[in-house]
Amino acid sequence: MDITYIILIPLIPFSVFLLLGIFNQQIKPAISGYIGVIGLSISALLSYYAAYQYFFVYGKVDEVYQTFVKKTVWMNFTDTLHIDMGILVDPISVMMLVVVSTISLMVHIYSRGYMKGDDGYTKFFSFLSLFTFSMFGLVLATNLFQIYMFWELVGVSSYLLIGYYYTKTSAIAAAKKAFIVTRFADFGFLIGILIIGYYTGTFDFETLNNPEGSAILNWASTSYMGLSVITWALLLIFMGGAGKSAMFPLHIWLPDAMEGPTPVSALIHAATMVVAGVYLVARLFPMYYFVEDGFALKIVAYVGAFSSLFAAIIAVTQTDIKRVLAFSTMSQIGYMMLALGVSGYKGIEGVGYMASMFHLFTHAMFKALLFLCAGSVIHAVHSNYLKDMGGLRKYMPITNITFLIAALAISGVPPFAGFWSKDEILVAAFENNRLLYYVALFVAGLTAFYMFRLYFGIFWGKETKYEHIPHESPLSMTFPLLFLAFMSIVAGFVPFSELVTADKIGFEGHMDYPLAVVAVAIGLTGIIIAWLFYKKENDLAAIFSSFFGIFYKWTSNKFYFDEIYLFVTKKIIFDHVSTPIARFDKKYVDGTMEGIGNKTVLISNKIKGLQSGRLQDYAFFFVGGVVVLALVFIYIWTN
């Protein structure tokens, strides 16, 4: 299979970025939107073509999906350890290409309506293209170092886009927070990469992931503090993934990142960048699974499950609709991590891996749709808060229907997409770890509840009087909604178990009816409770929340995690570590340097009287000097 053309998929957005970035002032906003959309359309078409070619034409050899790699050596350290640049095509990278290009294209189209009239319209599109390029690069990376570089690039583009409204203090703070928290996590990632490079002698995914390769077979050769060093490295790499994917306890940046424009939240903080952590674990899945009997993978599962529960509980109490969606994203990513964590490797045992990728795929569709709907609502109401909304179904019929479809999909109601992928996750959890299964089931109920709380709160509920009558968004915004709604319905019918599996050999997907019935029942319960509470304006919700008392208050304050972080950084690290060091720096390091400078100034002040400015003084000194030198030389020569 010739995969050279796949390199164009990232390069087109990159050239669009350069074009729009360099000629920022010259290109008219109307044109720059079209340039972005057209560039992305070409990339998307190429991605679909690549997916078709890979999955149905060339990819399968003897029932096994092959991995195609095209690369060149970029930096050479030793014969085996070198950093390559290239593209790697295997089931998950092709699937991610489809996800990223679809969502990015929809967001580009949507942004043409949403950002209309904004001052930085062209800049916005250039940043979007930069992000898309970086994400494609991340997906196609052939080795750990390459993925790390693109990993940082998506971090930067996320920073730029969160801080897009750079005149707003909160946006700047949110951008910095996102960058610093993820950067902190990436520090762990980097150390993990270096450990892997040192102990296995390669960064290459193919070599590392080979179950019979030396990297996996020799994991026990060196240990540190009771665990294999490779396990440590994998845990550190997962730390990087957890930072990007907003897993507990590195989740604090994601809710604040909602300060960015809504299309950005849909693209970066719902569908693509935040699942990079899941993708990373999936990319190294054989390592996680085989090294130390999957110890690191268990950690992944528990972190995922806890984040999922934690975020779902918080999401129930939030009033900013984008924040509800942010916590929902975190919860669903936790789901994917959980699924990866309970997965096996061979055949049907790898159902967790398949389910995780499946959920990543469907979640990208319906969560991006939810965000874009929220953007459409915010566009109409000019507020992020539930209290300013209500009864919007009459004004915004398309948004209403598409939001409902997405909410049904995320709640796991058949036949929408979320049902199929969530069911697979529950099957995987049920077969491997009952505790995690019950957590996942509870989260499924909570998810349905808070999604429909949102839905009823926005489109039904109280009849709000609006200053300006809200109206449906223009076609450029409703088209992506309709398309993604369509995807949210049909994405579940993709036969994932035959396409994307851990050992790359497809297996026959099956439906576990008892489990599915339980999951759907739980989801419907959540929906019915939400219906009772929020369909009509009533006191039930208030009574119910007062029942929880202090716990409710904790939850609505996100368990004070931001405050804890602030306390640790500001009160402890800044006051007791940084301030003394800064004082030492000021007093002794700077003091020495300034002392030298001050002494020089003092001495110069003393001798500057010699410089009178009178020509004759200089001449006198000159002649005097000549005479003295002459005498000295005469003295020396005559002796």
Place this chain on the structure above:
Amino acid sequence: MIAGISIYEILTLTSILFFIGIYGFITRKNLISILISIELILNASAINFVVINKYLYPEVLQGVFFSIFIIAVAAAETALAVAIIINLYRQISSVEVKDTEIMKY
């Protein structure tokens, strides 16, 4: 070679001329006088060149040529110096050395 006059007498003359120049250069208060003093110094050295050439190496002419160079350079330098002094005079209406102290900054 001038009959009856030895090289020492001429060198004594040029030394006196040279130190008169130095003395004038250091003590005069007027820029024009300083310029004249410089001319004295230059002339003293030019004479030295010619004399040493004539008395010690009569078969060559380098010293004579060099003194012609010195005269040419001195002329150029004087023109330049006078131009500077005129410009200075336009600015501060003075050619006194002490008034040019402002130029040190």
